[in-house]
Amino acid sequence: MAVFLILLFVAAGAFGYWQWSRRRRRKQLLVSALTEHQRAVVAGQVPLSRRLPPDLRGAFEGKINAFLDQVDFVGCNGLEVTEEMRLSIAAQACLLVVNSDTWYDHLTTVLIYPGAFKSRQARHNGYVVTERETVRVGESWSRGPVILSWAHTQQGALDDHDGHNVVFHEFAHQLDDLSGHTDGVPDLRRDQSFAGWAHAFLPAYKAHVRAVEAGHKTVLDPYGAEGPEEFFAVAVEAFFERPEVLKQHEPAIYQQLEMFFRLDPSAWGAGRQG
DSSP, X not given: OHHHHHHHHHHHHHHHHHHHHHHHHHHHHHTOOOOHHHXXXXXXXXXXXXXXXXXXXHHHHHHHHHHHHHOEEEEOTTOOOOHHHHHHHHHXXXXXXXXXXXXXXXXXXXEEESSOEEEEEEEEETTEEEEEEEEESEEEOTTOOEEXXXXXXXXXXXXXXXXXXXXXXXXXXXXXXXXXXXXXXXXXOTTOOHHHHHHHHHHHHHHHHHHHHTTOOOSSOGGGGGOHHHHHHHHHHHHHHSHHHHHHHOHHHHHHHXXXXXXXXXXXXXXXXX
């Protein structure tokens, strides 16, 4: 019994030290800068990052370093993962949390395919379960992993004005899932209320579904009609890539996202900053 207690004490001590060293390393990474080479890669691969206000650049680079340290990038179907890929994905993911205490706590792996990939999904209807195979450009699983098509990831980042960005979309799902449910309502900030969020999003979502079903052109990607969680994700895409348009047509949604992310991309302008 004494030996067991000693071993238990040693194990607890080792685990405690590991936790302490992990927190210490993360704290150091969050205040570390990118190298000039890394900075140039991020600027080239993620043009939106050039417009980030100067006062956020330090936090942005630190979070990229923390993300790269935490997440393993795995190439699929023969894809060789490059530094360019890692930096592009990390930078896009970190733009979403650059001014927030929110973090991808459970994410450890990002799988990258060369292009669109096949995915099997199960659907439940009572006791009946059906499976179907679909072709996708991105997926987000609860507590990870995130799965991405590199071709669409790169194109989505390089064209930062079209409102389509697969990394923003899938990482919006990761943030949504932190609440315990991927339902279009993430863990809100203390100065936000569920009532305010619902008042903004619910009518807009219903109107979006009606417009899509009627074949009308919509401000947000029609895919948002698939469910409240998809509506939130496409709204996040628009918030970062078409902020002026979203603010004009859906001001209540823009306001809620501005509060949630603690960012106002509509004020970033179109030129290089920092």
